[in-house]
Amino acid sequence: MAAATFNQNDDSVVVIIGSGAGGGTLGNELAQKGINVVVLEAGERHEYTDFVNDEWASFTQLAWKDPRTTSGSWRVSKNFPTLPAWIVKAVGGSTTHWAGASLRFQEHEFKVATTYGRIPGANLLDWPVTLAELEPYYARAEEKMGVTRTGGRPGLPGNNNFKILKAGADKLGYKECHTGNMAINSIERDDRNSCQQTGFCFQGCKWGAKWSTLYTEIPKGEATGKMEVRPQSHVARIEHDANGKVTGVVYFDKDGKEQRQKARVVAVAGNSIESPRLLLNSASPKFPDGLANSSGQVGRNYMRHMTGSVYAVFDRPVHMYRGTTMAGIIRDEARNDTKRGFAGGYEMETLSLGLPFMAAFLDPGAWGREFTTALDGYSNMAGMWLVGEDMPQETNRITLSDVKDQYGLAVADVHFDDHANDLAMRSYAYKQGAALYDAVGATRTFPTPPYPSTHNLGTNRMSANPRDGVVNKYGQTHDIKNLFVSDGSQFTSGGAENPTLTIVTLAIRQAEYIAEQMKTKAI
Amino acid sequence: MSEHHAHRERQAGVSRRVFLRRSSELSFAAAVTITAGGALLNASEAWALDVKGLPPQTMKTLILIARDIYPHDKVADRFYAVAMKSYDEKAASDPATKAQIEAFVAGLDTAAGKGGYAGVGWESERVALLRAVSNSSMFETIRSGLVVSLYNNPEVWPIFGYEGESYSKGGYIKRGFDDIDWI
Numbered sequence: 001m002a003a004a005t006f007n008q009n010d011d012s013v014v015v016i017i018g019s020g021a022g023g024g025t026l027g028n029e030l031a032q033k034g035i036n037v038v039v040l041e042a043g044e045r046h047e048y049t050d051f052v053n054d055e056w057a058s059f060t061q062l063a064w065k066d067p068r069t070t071s072g073s074w075r076v077s078k079n080f081p082t083l084p085a086w087i088v089k090a091v092g093g094s095t096t097h098w099a100g101a102s103l104r105f106q107e108h109e110f111k112v113a114t115t116y117g118r119i120p121g122a123n124l125l126d127w128p129v130t131l132a133e134l135e136p137y138y139a140r141a142e143e144k145m146g147v148t149r150t151g152g153r154p155g156l157p158g159n160n161n162f163k164i165l166k167a168g169a170d171k172l173g174y175k176e177c178h179t180g181n182m183a184i185n186s187i188e189r190d191d192r193n194s195c196q197q198t199g200f201c202f203q204g205c206k207w208g209a210k211w212s213t214l215y216t217e218i219p220k221g222e223a224t225g226k227m228e229v230r231p232q233s234h235v236a237r238i239e240h241d242a243n244g245k246v247t248g249v250v251y252f253d254k255d256g257k258e259q260r261q262k263a264r265v266v267a268v269a270g271n272s273i274e275s276p277r278l279l280l281n282s283a284s285p286k287f288p289d290g291l292a293n294s295s296g297q298v299g300r301n302y303m304r305h306m307t308g309s310v311y312a313v314f315d316r317p318v319h320m321y322r323g324t325t326m327a328g329i330i331r332d333e334a335r336n337d338t339k340r341g342f343a344g345g346y347e348m349e350t351l352s353l354g355l356p357f358m359a360a361f362l363d364p365g366a367w368g369r370e371f372t373t374a375l376d377g378y379s380n381m382a383g384m385w386l387v388g389e390d391m392p393q394e395t396n397r398i399t400l401s402d403v404k405d406q407y408g409l410a411v412a413d414v415h416f417d418d419h420a421n422d423l424a425m426r427s428y429a430y431k432q433g434a435a436l437y438d439a440v441g442a443t444r445t446f447p448t449p450p451y452p453s454t455h456n457l458g459t460n461r462m463s464a465n466p467r468d469g470v471v472n473k474y475g476q477t478h479d480i481k482n483l484f485v486s487d488g489s490q491f492t493s494g495g496a497e498n499p500t501l502t503i504v505t506l507a508i509r510q511a512e513y514i515a516e517q518m519k520t521k522a523i
Numbered sequence: 524m525s526e527h528h529a530h531r532e533r534q535a536g537v538s539r540r541v542f543l544r545r546s547s548e549l550s551f552a553a554a555v556t557i558t559a560g561g562a563l564l565n566a567s568e569a570w571a572l573d574v575k576g577l578p579p580q581t582m583k584t585l586i587l588i589a590r591d592i593y594p595h596d597k598v599a600d601r602f603y604a605v606a607m608k609s610y611d612e613k614a615a616s617d618p619a620t621k622a623q624i625e626a627f628v629a630g631l632d633t634a635a636g637k638g639g640y641a642g643v644g645w646e647s648e649r650v651a652l653l654r655a656v657s658n659s660s661m662f663e664t665i666r667s668g669l670v671v672s673l674y675n676n677p678e679v680w681p682i683f684g685y686e687g688e689s690y691s692k693g694g695y696i697k698r699g700f701d702d703i704d705w706i
Binding site for chain 2: 319364
């Protein structure tokens with residue numbers, strides 16, 4: 001069946017803003033249940049054959065480059081003041097760019113207030129949902145995405161960068177090291193290729209081997225005849241009626257013309273920077289602080305994961321850039337063990353950048369021989385990413401900037417300061433990463449600072465009590481029952497794990513809830 | 524997409540690349556087109572004869588400054604010349620830019636004393652002169668542009684052992700993704 005087209009005055013549709021892990025998945029899940037869906041995506045539609053194996057050219061093609069501003073003491077604000085996040089503006093959202101690492105949260109990570117206790121400066125809260133409740137949905141997400149080493153699917157083969165990681169892990173006595181739980185086909189599956197070890201996961205997989213909503217959820221949803229995806233549709237604000245129910249959205253089309261789409265339900269899935277920006281930009285006389293913001297928590301508790309990288313140079317060739325970028329993980333440090341001097345844990349995952357991005361990100365702003373001799377060792381380099389739980393802080397937040405975008409809309413300012421716990425974890429993780437490479441003969445290691453954020457979380461968080469957060473356990477806003485949040489901004493805390501699998505899991509569960517609520521006419 | 528297409532575009536004897544520039548590390552606000560003439564790539568010191576907007580000695584010093592900022596002994600001058608070519612072109616069309624560049628180079632020449640910046644024999648001594656001006660906006664503009672324009676040139680990648688695009692070759696599944704033999 002051909003993709004549907006819906007009338008803008010059709011107020012029976014569910015409007016989803018964003019087509020990434022949350023929005024793209026929710027759209028397909030609803031369409032499969034026979035519900036009419038309009039997905040509004042700010043970016044263009046590039047099919048996977050259009051992707052380019054070239055870091056800067058791909059960045060130009062896919063990245064969100066509309067203006068944003070930054071503040072706070074994080075180094076990103078100094079080195080990349082207008083680029084707080086490295087995420088995507090295109091159909092498929094950041095599922096075009098992500099590396100594919102798909103890990104379930106650990107049980108304690110849903111109960112951080114209970115587990116970690118009071119940590120000064122941290123706005124910790126338990127999730128209103130438990131791992132046990134999510135397990136069946138995690139299993140469905142893994143099946144949908146074809147996650148390796150789950151459901152009987154084989155792991156990916158290890159590349160050179162993994163072999164170094166594994167040898168170092170063995171020397172340090174780490175027990176849980178493998179080629180990851182990856183939403184990348186290790187065998188042909190779901191009418192998609194298997195991984196050809198091309199090494200450009202971040203630039204969009206030209207084989208379609210890595211799961212992306214662009215070529216899975218979206219065409220499947222469209223094939224039902226119940227889902228329409230409108231690219232280059234930048235939503236400016238969500239509208240509501242006198243009773244405070246949302247009625248539709250106003251957006252700018254590809255020609256910059258204002259359009260209005262009516263809706264029965266609106267789901268916001270624009271990521272943790274754009275989603276709160278949209279709610280704040282939708283302020284009205286009835287909701288002067290923005291939609292769904294009676295708690296004052298919209299935009300607050302912005303998390304970006306504790307991150308950092310360690311690169312190491314050896315006396316012999318590695319060619320780390322060959323093969324699947326992130327198919328290598330050590331999970332031993334992901335546990336909560338405060339004896340290390342911090343709450344929560346972190347993952348160690350293989351990572352590689354090409355020469356152009358290595359030059360830009362290894363030590364931003366650096367120059368001279370200390371820097372260039374590092375790049376001279378590029379072909380002998382191995383690398384890992386450190387990704388762990390960061391503390392939610394009320395003052396780390398998205399606010400509306402004085403800067404306006406091409407539509408005259410206030411852009412997002414991203415304010416971030418590291419918490420002492422984040423700093424302690426990063427410093428420990430750098431030491432472990434360097435020790436691992438030293439153990440297998442590294443001649444030099446580089447503790448590389450965080451890149452512009454790829455994991456953006458927490459700015460419309462879930463809470464049991466409406467006073468503490470923006471949405472309930474189904475992502476439904478506490479204040480407006482036909483307004484939902486469907487992306488990583490729902491996260492009450494960040495966990496140590498790459499967030500996409502959990503975003504997809506929540507979207508599958510949310511689709512069931514929305515369908516049931518629509519059926520019973522509760523919304 | 525237009526930048527992307529431009530990136531791939533090739534004309535006779537001229538490879539055109541679009542680089543992305545911005546106030547800081549990532550520079551995409553103003554796209555800078557770097558055009559490398561064939562003569563520039565072939566003849567030694569041809570860049571000094573090829574200038575359009577800057578005096579040859581200024582261009583020569585600018586190229587040395589580029590090397591001193593990101594020194595790679597295995598990377599030939601012509602790659603630094605290509606990476607800095609945009610300043611010559613901008614100077615040709617924009618008198619304000621021309622004056623800024625000339626003032627920057629003249630300042631370094633003065634600080635260097637007799638023989639100017641290019642006459643200082645040791646890299647460490649030239650780097651000391653650069654450190655003294657490293658907080659200036661002109662230095663930061665040059666450095667942040669260069670970190671893209673030097674390293675985004677596919678012709679320098681083989682010098683670093685980076686192989687670039689791999690999809691057209693079928694990825695690395697049969698070309699050594701796991702060929703490490705010493706670990």
